[in-house]
Amino acid sequence: MAHIASRLKEVKMEEIQDITSDMIDKLRKLNINSVYQLAVQIPSELAFEISDSSIDIESAARLVGNARKILTENDLLSKEFSTANDMLEKRNEISRYSTGSSNFDTFLDGGFQTQAVTEIAGEFGSGKSQICQTLCAAAITLMENDRLVENATQKPTESIIFIDTENTFKANRIHQIAEQKDLDPEDILKRIYHCNIYSSEQLEVLIDELPKFIEQYNARIVIIDSIISLHRAEFSGRGTLVERQQKLGRMLNKLRRYAEVYNVAVVITNQVVSYSDGTSGLDYMKAAGGNIVAHGSTYRIFLRKSGKNRVATMEDSPCQPYQRVKFAISESGIQDVSSYKTEESESAW
Numbered sequence: 001m002a003h004i005a006s007r008l009k010e011v012k013m014e015e016i017q018d019i020t021s022d023m024i025d026k027l028r029k030l031n032i033n034s035v036y037q038l039a040v041q042i043p044s045e046l047a048f049e050i051s052d053s054s055i056d057i058e059s060a061a062r063l064v065g066n067a068r069k070i071l072t073e074n075d076l077l078s079k080e081f082s083t084a085n086d087m088l089e090k091r092n093e094i095s096r097y098s099t100g101s102s103n104f105d106t107f108l109d110g111g112f113q114t115q116a117v118t119e120i121a122g123e124f125g126s127g128k129s130q131i132c133q134t135l136c137a138a139a140i141t142l143m144e145n146d147r148l149v150e151n152a153t154q155k156p157t158e159s160i161i162f163i164d165t166e167n168t169f170k171a172n173r174i175h176q177i178a179e180q181k182d183l184d185p186e187d188i189l190k191r192i193y194h195c196n197i198y199s200s201e202q203l204e205v206l207i208d209e210l211p212k213f214i215e216q217y218n219a220r221i222v223i224i225d226s227i228i229s230l231h232r233a234e235f236s237g238r239g240t241l242v243e244r245q246q247k248l249g250r251m252l253n254k255l256r257r258y259a260e261v262y263n264v265a266v267v268i269t270n271q272v273v274s275y276s277d278g279t280s281g282l283d284y285m286k287a288a289g290g291n292i293v294a295h296g297s298t299y300r301i302f303l304r305k306s307g308k309n310r311v312a313t314m315e316d317s318p319c320q321p322y323q324r325v326k327f328a329i330s331e332s333g334i335q336d337v338s339s340y341k342t343e344e345s346e347s348a349w
C-alpha cells in the first residue's frame with residue numbers, strides 16, 4: 001500500500017481552495033503546518049484558537065472541509081460519500097499489525113488495525129501493558145525501513161509512538177520479547193518514540209500536537225497506556241465528572257481523526273470500574289469512562305485473568321461477532337495457550 005509518509009508534503013497548504021496567505025500565516029502561528037494537520041482540526045476549536053473576526057465556525061468548517069477535500073481529490077483520504085466499491089478499496093489500504101500470538105491475531109482479524117481506535121480494558125495485571133509492549137516488538141517487523149522515494153530524499157523509518165501515563169513502559173522488557181522472538185532488539189528500540197506523561201493537561205496538549213509527531217517520526221502505530229488514569233485521578237469528585245468526560249471525549253475525537261487521516265493504528269488502554277448488579281448483589285467489572293470511551297473506540301477488548309492465563313473478549317467490533325480468546329504471558333510477551341480448547345471445558349473460561 002502507499003503509505004502516508006511517502007505522500008506527505010505532496011499537497012501544499014497554498015493549494016487548498018479559497019485559502020489566503022494571511023490565513024496560512026495564522027495557521028502556522030498555531031503550529032498547523034500541513035494540509036493533514038489542518039484536516040484533523042475540529043472547526044469550533046480552530047475558530048476559537050484563531051479568535052479574530054476573520055473566521056467564524058462556519059468558515060473554519062469550510063477551511064477544514066477544503067483541506068479534507070484536497071486530500072480526497074488526491075486520493076489521500078477517502079471521500080465523505082463513497083460507493084461501497086470505493087470503501088472496499090479503502091479497506092484494502094488498512095494495515096494490520098500482529099502481536100505474534102496467532103490466536104490473538106485471529107481474534108483481531110489479523111492484528112491491530114489502522115484507521116481505527118482499539119481499546120484494551122482490564123483490571124490491574126490483566127495484561128494491557130504486556131499486549132502493548134509485545135505489539136511494539138512484533139509490529140516493527142511489519143513496517144518499512146528507510147527507503148528512497150521518487151525525489152531521492154530518504155523518508156524516516158516507520159515507527160511507533162508510545163505514550164506512557166503510568167510509567168510502566170520497560171525498554172528492557174521489549175528487548176527481552178524481541179530476543180525471544182529472534183528479532184533485532186536494537187532496531188526495534190530505536191524505532192519506538194516513548195514519552196512519559198504526568199498530568200492530564202500534559203496528555204491533552206500532547207494529543208493536540210500529535211499530528212506533528214506522527215509526521216516527524218513517520219509513525220504507523222500510536223499507543224496510549226493508559227488513556228484514562230490521569231484524568232481519573234485528577235477529576236475524581238462527582239462535580240468534576242462532566243468536565244472529565246468532556247476532556248476524554250475531546251481526546252478520543254481527535255484520536256479517531258488522526259487514525260483516519262494518517263492511516264495509523266491507535267491503541268489505547270483503559271481501566272475498569274466495578275458495579276453491582278442490583279438484583280443479584282454480585283459485583284462486576286466494566287471499562288471505565290462510560291459512553292464517551294465506549295463510543296470513541298472502534299474496537300473494544302476486555303481482558304480478565306483466568307488462572308495463570310488471560311481471556312480477551314471482543315465487546316464491540318464493527319465487523320466481527322462477539323468472540324473471545326485465551327492467551328498467556330511469558331518471556332516472549334503475549335502468546336498462544338497451546339490447545340486450550342481441548343484441555344479445558346467451556347466452564348473453565
Ligand code: ADP
Nearest residue numbers: 122123124125126127128129130131329330331
Ligand atoms: P496491566 O493490565 O496492569 O497493564 P500488565 O500488562 O503489566 O498488566 O501485566 C502484568 C502481568 O504480566 C504480571 O502480573 C505477570 O503475570 C505478567 N508478566 C509480566 N512480565 C512477564 C514475564 N517476563 N514473564 C511472564 N509473565 C510476565
Ligand code: MG
Nearest residue numbers: 128129166168
Ligand atoms: Mg499497565
